[in-house]
Amino acid sequence: MVAQNVTFWVLAVVMVAAAIGVVRTGNVVHAALYLVVVLAGVAAQFILLAAEFVAWVQVLIYIGAVVILFLFGIMLTRAPMRHETPLDNDQRLPAALAAGALGVLLVTAVLDAFRGREIDFTSRTGPTPTAEVAQSIFRTFVVPFEVVSVLLLAALIGAIVLARRD
Amino acid sequence: MPLTQFLVLAAILFAVGAYGVLARRNGVLVLMSIELMLNAVTLNLVAFSAQLDEVAGQVFALFVITIAAAEVGVGLAIVLLLYRNLRTPDLDAVDQLKG
Numbered sequence: 001m002v003a004q005n006v007t008f009w010v011l012a013v014v015m016v017a018a019a020i021g022v023v024r025t026g027n028v029v030h031a032a033l034y035l036v037v038v039l040a041g042v043a044a045q046f047i048l049l050a051a052e053f054v055a056w057v058q059v060l061i062y063i064g065a066v067v068i069l070f071l072f073g074i075m076l077t078r079a080p081m082r083h084e085t086p087l088d089n090d091q092r093l094p095a096a097l098a099a100g101a102l103g104v105l106l107v108t109a110v111l112d113a114f115r116g117r118e119i120d121f122t123s124r125t126g127p128t129p130t131a132e133v134a135q136s137i138f139r140t141f142v143v144p145f146e147v148v149s150v151l152l153l154a155a156l157i158g159a160i161v162l163a164r165r166d
Numbered sequence: 167m168p169l170t171q172f173l174v175l176a177a178i179l180f181a182v183g184a185y186g187v188l189a190r191r192n193g194v195l196v197l198m199s200i201e202l203m204l205n206a207v208t209l210n211l212v213a214f215s216a217q218l219d220e221v222a223g224q225v226f227a228l229f230v231i232t233i234a235a236a237e238v239g240v241g242l243a244i245v246l247l248l249y250r251n252l253r254t255p256d257l258d259a260v261d262q263l264k265g
Contacts, residue, residue: 004167012175019179019202023186028194035198038179042205045172046227049216054224054231058208061231066201066238073194073242077255087192089258095188103181110173117169119217128221136221137228148232155236162243 001121004048011048015041026087032070039063049119052127172213180206193245193255197238204234 014037021034039062046055137145179202186199208227215223245255252259 001167008167008171012171015175016178016182019182022198022202023182023190023195028192031195031198035201038202039205042209045175045209046212049172049212051212051215051224051227054208054212054227057228057231061235062201062205066235069238069242070194070198073197073245076246077194077249087195088189089191092189095185098188099181099185102184103178106177106180107174110177111170114170114173117217119167119169119172119213120219121167121216128215128224132221133224133228136225140222141225141229144229148229152232152236155240159239159243162240162247 004121008045008048011041011044015045028074028087029071032067032074035070036063036067039067047127050121050124050127053130053133169213169217173210176206176209176213179203179209191256191258193248193257194242196257197241197245200241201234201238204230204237 018034018037018041022031022038025031025034039058043055043058043063046052046058183199183202183206186202187196190196190199208230211223211227211230213223215221215227248257248260249255
């Protein structure tokens with residue numbers, strides 16, 4: 001339990017620092033690389049929470065596909081590499097105030113509602129079996145699953161229609 | 167392990183992502199900040215799944231990951247289209263609807 005806690009805090013510090021890097025850095029490619037650190041940290045937290053399958057899906061889809069899409073987007077929009085135009089707008093202070101207020105509100109609400117609840121791993125023998133996740137998807141949540149398939153198809157067609165050159 | 171430490175981490179990530187959405191001007195960076203917020207939500211879902219010993223939270227985390235992938239595809243297509251029409255990825259340049 002001590003090892004898990006130490007792992008959590010080390011990951012948490014790295015993740016928050018990298019997240020601030022994503023929103024503060026002046027280089028777009030660096031922002032994408034900081035995003036990789038945050039996403040890998042989230043995957044590691046999933047493993048810490050015994051959700052092995054979700055962790056690997058996170059690695060495959062986010063780090064493998066979404067970040068590559070972002071890098072393509074950066075390449076195709078020829079993002080400024082050398083601080084020619086600032087990447088931030090002039091609302092930085094109001095944005096920081098609003099985000100800070102939101103953060104304080106969320107943290108106090110979460111602490112007020114869930115203080116003292118423990119995640120109990122003593123009765124577990126290992127990570128959540130993937131078979132259990134699969135049964136939940138294809139028995140209980142089969143309708144949402146099919147709807148998500150249609151949504152992915154619609155997004156695919158929509159992206160092609162939008163990005164196509166006539 | 168206390169449940170709240172995961173929830174607090176997720177709340178901080180969400181707030182940082184919200185700052186990015188509000189303060190960034192480049193369209194690709196705004197999409198990256200949205201990804202930060204979506205990841206905070208996923209972390210919450212999996213943390214509750216572990217606390218309640220109920221696999222449904224993980225299934226919904228998978229749904230969120232799928233929808234995030236679809237959202238990035240369409241979002242980047244829109245940013246690309248803006249770049250092609252306005253020659254800049256800056257979202258501040260999109261002011262045609264301003265009176």
